[in-house]
Each structure stands twice: as C-alpha cells, then as structure tokens.
C-alpha cells in the first residue's frame with residue numbers, strides 16, 4: 001500500500017499533495033547566529049558566488065538551488081547548518097530562553113539541538129539525548145562545528161530517562177522530535193514510501209507515547225513540551241497526544257507558526273481524539289513547497305500550570 005494514498009482524505013487537494021510529494025526537496029541551510037548574522041551570510045554567499053534564495057517566512061533560512069549545503073566556506077566555518085525548512089518549526093514552537101534547562105529527548109544528529117542552543121545564546125543547558133550512539137557522534141560533530149558549548153550529550157532510552165547523571169531534577173522545556181514512519185520526508189528519501197508498513201506505525205506509536213509521557217514528567221509545572229514528527233499518520237500524531245493527555249497532567253496549547261498549516265484531526269480510522277488536538281499543526285508539502293510535518297505544543301500542569309483557553313497563546 002502506498003501510504004500517501006492513505007492520507008488523501010485528510011488534505012484539501014489530493015492531486016497537488018501527491019504532485020508535491022513527488023518533487024525533490026529544495027536544499028536549505030539555517031544560519032547559526034552564534035557565529036554570523038543572516039546579513040553576513042548573505043554577503044559571504046555573494047562573495048563566494050553561492051546562489052541562494054531567502055525563505056520568506058523565517059529570517060536566517062536560505063534555499064540553495066545548486067543543492068550543496070556543505071560546499072562553501074560559510075558552512076565550513078560553522079556559520080550555516082544544512083536543515084530543511086520544516087525542521088526549524090519545533091525549535092520555534094519550543095521558544096527556549098537563555099539560561100534555561102532544556103531536554104532534547106531524541107536529538108541526533110542534532111539539527112534541532114544546535115538550533116535550540118543558538119536560540120539560547122549558548123547560555124543554560126541543553127541535554128541532547130538519543131538512544132543511538134552512532135547518531136550521537138554526528139550530533140557531537142555538528143555541535144563542535146557550530147561552536148556550541150552549552151550542550152550535554154546523553155545516551156539513554158528516552159522512555160525511561162534518568163535525571164541521575166544531571167545536577168538538576170527537572171527541565172524548563174523539552175522537545176520530543178520523535179522517531180516515526182517518516183512519510184513526510186518522501187521528497188528527500190523516496191524509499192520511505194516503499195518501506196512503510198502499518199505494523200511499524202503501530203509499533204513506533206507505542207514508543208512515541210512512552211517518550212512524550214516521560215518528557216511531560218521530566219518538565220517542571222508550567223513548563224513547555226513540544227512534540228513533532230515527520231509523518232502524516234494520525235496514529236503517530238494526534239493519537240499520541242490523546243493518549244498522553246489522558247495519562248499525564250498536561251494540555252495542548254494554541255501557538256502560531258509562520259507558514260501555512262492545518263489543524264490536527266479529531267477523527268481517524270474509527271477513533272476520536274480530544275478536541276484540543278486541533279491546536280496542533282499539520283504541514284503538507286503542497287502548501288509551502290516543504291516536507292511534511294506535525295508539531296504540537298503542550299503545557300505541563302501542576303502548581304504553576306495554567307489552563308489555555310481555546311485559541312489563546314500561552315507562554316511558558
């Protein structure tokens with residue numbers, strides 16, 4: 001079964017969705033503002049004759065039509081990092097602040113860890129965790145190349161993450177950029193479509209629920225947890241939120257993203273989900289010429305937690 005056909009009932013224009021999924025994804029770099037401003041990177045590209053196109057919805061993202069993010073000196077000097085457009089969305093939703101304690105639960109190879117560290121001005125602590133040691137070496141390399149000093153690397157199963165090695169016992173914010181069935185990356189990795197199985201969707205959904213629950217438990221009352229995937233499967237998106245909402249003290253809050261998105265769905269394959277999952281964002285490839293993505297923001301309950309009114313932005 002082609003999984004993309006499965007999601008046609010969810011989109012506004014099935015033909016445009018399928019056509020966008022068949023087009024190769026533009027190559028994109030994010031500016032590492034710890035090293036250079038977007039303006040300085042523009043100058044460097046002009047000096048070196050690198051063709052680029054600024055992404056209009058976010059300062060500091062450049063499309064490279066020649067398709068080689070690493071083949072120029074701004075990259076070699078750690079001024080840029082190859083990161084596709086939708087991949088910056090969880091970091092924007094998380095909105096980490098200098099001096100905070102942030103957990104990146106599934107961090108390798110570190111695109112979002114390095115974006116988070118950049119947003120924090122390299123101040124505070126990012127605990128970059130992944131259960132795959134090989135992928136963590138790529139994360140270490142990226143963090144070193146970009147000049148990041150506020151990241152600690154841990155190698156644990158995030159579902160049972162232990163705070164013991166750390167000097168504190170809760171985070172201000174956590175990101176769960178979860179392992180998933182990845183159909184949203186089909187423009188970059190067409191193989192994901194052939195390798196897709198419903199059994200894998202159900203298996204990985206169990207892992208996602210465990211990791212998101214642990215992220216809520218590890219975050220202070222009133223803190224923020226962001227959940228993201230690059231799959232269109234409601235089983236791995238809204239159903240995971242619905243499960244964790246019932247099991248943990250948290251709520252899904254409304255937030256804005258700077259590109260065209262549609263709300264999370266409340267019904268799929270005979271299941272219904274909590275109405276608040278409509279506050280999550282679905283990103284389809286044909287709306288912004290990007291990869292596919294899903295992003296939700298949760299506020300942890302408890303003493304400092306507040307209730308989010310429908311449509312109201314809640315800052316942590």
Ligand SMILES: C[S@@+](CC[C@H](N)C(=O)[O-])C[C@H]1O[C@@H](n2cnc3c(N)ncnc32)[C@H](O)[C@@H]1O
Nearest residue numbers: 106107108109110111112131132157158177179
């Ligand atoms: C979507 S990728 C993360 C990409 C990364 N956030 C970035 O921006 O570069 C998902 C990651 O989850 C990791 N992973 C899978 N199961 C995990 C688990 N139980 N605990 C921690 N990490 C896990 C995988 O090794 C993989 O690196």
